[in-house]
Structures are given as C-alpha cells and as structure tokens.
Amino acid sequence: MEAVNALVLLGNYVIVPGLAYGSQLGLSALGVTLIYGVLRFSNFAHGDTMAFGAMIALLVTWLLQSMEISIAPLPTALLALPVAIAGTALLVLAFDYGVYRHFRRVKASPVVFVIASTGVMFVMQGLIRFIVGPNDRNLADGSRFIVRARDFKDAFGLNEGLAIKASQVLTLGITIVLVLWLFWFLHRTKTGKAMRAYADNEDLARLSGISPQTVVMLAWTLTAALATTAGVLYGLDKTFKPLIYFHLLLPTFAAAIVGGLGNPLGALAGGFIVAFSEIGITYAYKRFLVYILPESMEPAGLVQLLSTEYKFAVSFFILVVVLLVRPTGIFAGRSA
C-alpha cells in the first residue's frame, strides 16, 4: 500500500505534469530545430511566436464565447487553434519577407540572423502587449479534470490521489497526432523530403531544382503551427501570460540543443529530458520518501534539490553541460 501511495504521489506531481510539459517543450523545440535546419540560425523570437499564437487563440476564444459557440467539454481554444496558426504563419512570413529575406540576399552570417531575430522578438513583444497587455489571462474553459484526485482516492482507497487534467490529456494527444503527421510529412512526401534535402545540402538541393523560397516559406509555416500549438497547450495547462512564453525560450533551446539542433526526433526527446529534469529536480521528495522508507529513516527536510524558483537554472545547466561536453547534442545534429 505504501509503495502504491508513493507511486501515485510521484505520478501526480512528476510523471503526469512532466509528460504534458515535455510535450509542450518538445513541440516548441521542434519549431526551433526546423528553423535551424533550414535557415541555419537560432530563432530568438520563437518564444514570442508562441505567445503571439496563443494570443490569437485567446482573442478568437473570446469572440466564440461571446457568440456562445462552444465545443464543451473540449476547450473553445481548440476551435480557435486553426485560426491562430494561420494568423501566426502570416506574421512570421511577413517578418521573413521584411527582415530575414534581406539578410539571406546579402548572405549575412548566422550571428546577424540571431540579432535580427532578437529585434523581431522585441517587435512581437510590443505587438502582444499592445493588443492584450502583460497580464495573466484565462485561456481554458470546458471541463477541467478527467480524473479528480478525490475520486481517485475514494475509488482505490488510497491516501494519495492522482489528478489528470483535461489539458494534460489534450496536450499529449495533440502532440502525438501532430508529431506523427510531421514525421510522415518529412519522410513520405516529396515536399517534405525536399525540405530535408535542403537542410542537408543547400547547394545540391538548388542544383536538383528544389526552390529555396518554397522550402523557407514551408519551414516558417510549420514552425508557426508548432509554436502556436505549443503556446495554446501551455496556456490551457497553466495560464496565458506573455512573459511566460519568453521565459520558455531557455528550456526550449536547452531541449533543441540536447537533441542536436536540426534533428527533429532529438528535439522531441530533448523536450522530455528537460521537462523531467526541471520537475524532477525541483520536486520535494519528503512525502515520497516517508512512504517508502522505514520510520527511523524519515527525512527531516523537504528533500528538494532545488527550489522551484530556480527551475530555469536546470535548463541553463543542461545547456551549458551539453555545449561543453557534446556540442552536437546527444543525438547527432549540427554543431550548436
């Protein structure tokens, strides 16, 4: 019984949230890695691309709510997602046309692109603050829980309950579908193969007649879709707050770099590695240990490796270690 309680406790506070957060980071890191693979730079505006996508979803959700359109028990934001993706795609394509295209033409170095993307980031931040302001907004409606902690306890006669939020199941489900589709697209369609070919060897791709313009536009569109979906799922799971998305930039890059920049499968795995490290290191294991250790060995403190406020240090640490020890990531990617 004690062991089961311990397991449920861990499931409730580490495994279930980790799976959801890992999926969100994985989707976000996929976007970063796609842009790196095709355009060869780290897109610092990616966090705010997520914020922008989530913001459109929020606005459309408000509109739908005011029209009393709902898909309950599913959140209305899901209905808004396609519109949000389209809007975000238009925005990033506009930035590509207005900013990055110029730097491609003059064959600017990757550093210039990174700085340009930082500029784009500030513009996006301004845009978002101008439209919805900096505050917390509630994106979620529909039913909140699939399994409630109390019901779980009663059903199994345990001390500990396992709560599963609708947003967590949605996150996992949508991530699986989107990732399967993305890999099917990249490996089974002519256009997807052309995109991988372009990322592999740009000159040979040109010689083969693959149009750089098409590949670049496709990469931005896919990135917009991934970032928006990640942003909306994160917003449903936690809350919509513009600054939070900016903060997600660090774990996103840690995930993409752990997985090897430019490697989609690696980015996904990296998302889960970073998520579980962050949650696993900031979780207080005291109650867990109380269940599995004899009374005499009961821990005095919280047994928390790092307090939650420092969770970003985990990503930072992972990032630094990977860059020092294995700059191409655990799964071979391009050099970061």
Place this chain on the structure above:
Amino acid sequence: MSYLVAKDLVGGYGDTTILHGCSLTADCGRISVIVGPNGAGKSTAMKAILGLVKVTAGSVVLGGKNLDGLSPQARVRRGMAIVPQVENVFPSLTVQENLEMGAYLRRDPINDTLEEIYELFPVLADMRLKTAGNLSGGQRQQLAVGRALMTKPTTVLLDEPTAGVAPIVIATLFDMIIRVAERNIAILMCEQNASQALAIADVGFVLVQGRNRHTGSGPELLANPEVRRSFLGG
C-alpha cells in the same frame, strides 16, 4: 561539331579571373577528361559550363543551342547534370531518397529510371534504405553519379569522381563511368588520377592556369613526353 562545346571561357569568382579563355568539348557516348595541376581551374571550368560561375567572355553550346545567360536550373532542364567534387549527396537522406531528389524536377513517373540506376549500380540497390552518410567513399560516389542520372541527362559533368576513394575501388568507378557513357551520354570529367583517367578518355584536355595547354586523344596525351613529364609524374 561536338554535342557540348565550351569555347574561350573567361571567368572566375568576384574580381579574380580564373579561366583565361579555356575551351572544352564533349560528345554523346564519349568520355572527355580534363587533367592539370591543383588550382588549374578544372572545377571552375565545370561550374562555368553549368552556369554556377560568372563568365565574362566565351560561350557554352549544348546540342547546337546557346546556353549563355541561363541559370544552372535551366541548364539542368536542357539535359545537363553535374556531380560536384564534394558534398555531392544528401547525407541524412536514404539512398533511395537521394535518387528521388535527383529527379525532383521531373513530372513523369521515375520508377523505370530508378530501376535502371539500381541495375547500373547494384550496390545502391542493396543499400536503398541506408542513409547516404553511412556509405563508403566509393558507394557515395556511385550514388552521386546515380543522383545526377535521375534527370535523364544528355551530358554529365563529373568533378573528380575518384577523389577520396580507396585505390582498389577507383578502377571499378572508371568502369561504371564507361558504362554510363555507353548509354549515349556525353561525359566531361576532371581527374587527379590523370593517367588512369586518360586511359579511358576519348578526348583529353590538359589545363594549366585557366588555359588549355594540350589537347588530344587519351592515348596521344599519354604518349606525349612533355605531358608525361609535367603532369603524369614521368
């Protein structure tokens, strides 16, 4: 007149002129070989023929049609294909995907061509699901040639197909090139392994500092004492 005629090409990179009036030809079903010291401009000449390098004077004529001013892609559509010296495959794509990408511009079914390539290079058939990055040097070069053949070209430009390939594989590669030429394809290639390459050449060009130094049939050049002394190591 030859099928491919590049005449008096002058050109280079930016302000540096590398080619100072060099002329090359290739014929369907024949092998033309360019040899010459490192930095002579062999690769540059091939890039100029494909339109990858700016040409300020001279002309390129393919099958009686002038190609001047056309983009590399347009030249590929007219029947040219190139196998670059390095980075000539997509390393993270499978062998089959590499070949498919070679046929990217084609709108007709490519299965027959794929089967032809696999017949020509049986080793590629065995490895069709392997990633190109895992191939050996010789296999990779065969893939690079196969990729170029996917557009059903009339003319193939090969830049040092045996560079970085194990010595025992070099003869096999030359055999393959002969078999490609036998399909009535015009081959223009440059080579470091000069004597081996000239041995299979119908026409040979010795290029020095962007200019033609000697021209002749393969056997002629191999027999020429000056060519032997300066370029074939005695």
